[in-house]
Amino acid sequence: MLVLVLDTATPAITAAVADLGDGGIELRAQRVTVDGRAHGELLAPSIDAVLTEAGVKPFDLSAIVVGVGPGPFTGLRAGLVTAATMSSALGIPAYGVCTLDALGAATVGTVLVATDARRREIYWAVYRDGLPGTPPKVAKPAEVAIAIASEGVLRAVGEGAEKYAELLGVSAEAPSFPPPIEFARLAADRVRAKAPSEPLTPLYLRRPDAVEPATRKPALAAGER
Known part of the structure; x- marks a missing residue:
């Protein structure tokens, strides 16, 4: 079973193709690019690169595994939106893994x-x-x-x-960033059981850096003060 692994919860923009075969889990291709300000720009090319290197077409995939954080709002959102979009377009399940768990598992x-x-x-x-x-x-x-x-x-x-x-x-x-294979390992049982796709709920732990300004009170007409 072929799985696409994604994580953008850290400055490491991660994409990988893992093969969950009977003999264990093997990475067919991986790309990890460290750039804390270019998650949205670099994730799609990274996905294309690992699929090409692994000789895999999108419709060959059985599932998508994605890191759900914790992580800064903008970077984390790039991976989750991409995973949810691909899951829907390909008709395959998506599973979330805590990014800290992927680091800790190693x-x-x-x-x-x-x-x-x-x-x-x-x-x-x-x-x-x-x-x-x-x-x-x-x-x-x-x-x-x-x-x-x-x-x-x-x-x-x-x-x-x-x-x-x-x-x-x-x-x-080491490691500084979560190893891609650990995401696949932590989701392997769900993938092999063909569990239903999961809501990809981001683990922010705090409010985003950019928030909408509070609504201003309407100005009072003369004589209403």
């Missing part, structure tokens, strides 16, 4: 997973032997350092961990 032991949330904050969670130990949250690195002090966390992965390792009091390790 770890062993007790590890902090942290991605950059901008505004001098990080998206974070603690993982134990690849499984979530805490729910995903957003906070300043100094606050996270306090929160994990009793968790026995000495190691961390993710771009956020690299950026704020000193404040967090941890040793930052």
Whole structure:
């Protein structure tokens, strides 16, 4: 079963084709481009590139797996909209995977997973032997350092961990961004069971940077003050 993997919840614009065969999961092609300001421009060419490299036509795909965040609003939305559109156009299911889970799944032991949330904050969670130990949250690195002090966390992965390792009091390790194959692994059971397509609900954890201005009160006519 061939699956298209997408993730735009971090500066890494990720597209990959994974083969969920009887012998395991194999990546047929992958492209990871780090550019925090060009998700919308680079995702479609990345999809075309991995499909071409894998020798796969869109209608050969059995499902789409996409990272649902947490991540900044604009970048995350690019991947989710693309996945939902392709799912509808091709008539195949789409499944969401927490982006932190994909990073955490590649770890062993007790590890902090942290991605950059901008505004001098990080998206974070603690993982134990690849499984979530805490729910995903957003906070300043100094606050996270306090929160994990009793968790026995000495190691961390993710771009956020690299950026704020000193404040967090941890040793930052690879990977910096979620490995594409981990998205496929985390969704494999749903794909093989041909589970119904899921609502791709973004995990923002906070309001977007750009919001509509509050409605202004109407001006009062003379004599109404």
